[in-house]
Amino acid sequence: GIQVEQSPPDLILQEGANSTLRCNFSDSVNNLQWFHQNPWGQLINLFYIPSGTKQNGRLSATTVATERYSLLYISSSQTTDSGVYFCAETSYNTDKLIFGTGTRLQVFP
Amino acid sequence: KAGVTQTPRYLIKTRGQQVTLSCSPISGHRSVSWYQQTPGQGLQFLFEYFSETQRNKGNFPGRFSGRQFSNSRSEMNVSTLELGDSALYLCASSPGRRGENTGELFFGEGSRLTVL
Numbered sequence: 521g522i523q524v525e526q527s528p529p530d531l532i533l534q535e536g537a538n539s540t541l542r543c544n545f546s547d548s549v550n551n552l553q554w555f556h557q558n559p560w561g562q563l564i565n566l567f568y569i570p571s572g573t574k575q576n577g578r579l580s581a582t583t584v585a586t587e588r589y590s591l592l593y594i595s596s597s598q599t600t601d602s603g604v605y606f607c608a609e610t611s612y613n614t615d616k617l618i619f620g621t622g623t624r625l626q627v628f629p
Numbered sequence: 630k631a632g633v634t635q636t637p638r639y640l641i642k643t644r645g646q647q648v649t650l651s652c653s654p655i656s657g658h659r660s661v662s663w664y665q666q667t668p669g670q671g672l673q674f675l676f677e678y679f680s681e682t683q684r685n686k687g688n689f690p691g692r693f694s695g696r697q698f699s700n701s702r703s704e705m706n707v708s709t710l711e712l713g714d715s716a717l718y719l720c721a722s723s724p725g726r727r728g729e730n731t732g733e734l735f736f737g738e739g740s741r742l743t744v745l
Contacts, residue, residue, distance in 0.1 A: 553733060561666070561717045561739045568733040606672065610734075616662065616685050617721070617734060619672040 522547040526620035543607035551610040633737035647708040652720030660725025661703040
């Protein structure tokens, strides 16, 4: 089945800095999603982005399906951006999401 | 539009007991899937239900089971609890179309189970 690799595993930033998180896939990209897991455990949808580029405020994402990777950009980071970011892709023809191991982001004032 | 609702949010059980968790999907969504999150194993797929039928199953022992009702609400059950079953159990819903990629999934807040 598809495998998902995320990098870096940990990221420490000072408030105001920019960052890029990466997700690599071993197979074709069809239903790629980015999530932010809040301190209470809920997975918050950031982007549904099988291809192309999307932006939402300080966050944007780009997926290059032909090269099987996706990038999440966080600009002007804030302490509230802290948490774990996951990318995930579905196995073909299923709702079975395969998650990466996550990037733990810590933003300090 | 209400989101995905999971109950209970927190629960504590002892080894050997059984537990039932509930998930109400977003109105109109017909697919419900369950995931287990532990520090050691990360987020792992348990099973997926669509129109009351289990459509996919992950690599978990038979102690883990689930079902879906006609109103798309789903329950999962874990019998003969073990210490290693302590985890955050997350439910996700999607519109779901049989035989096709189903697109974006939306998650509930999770049920945090502690087994003593």
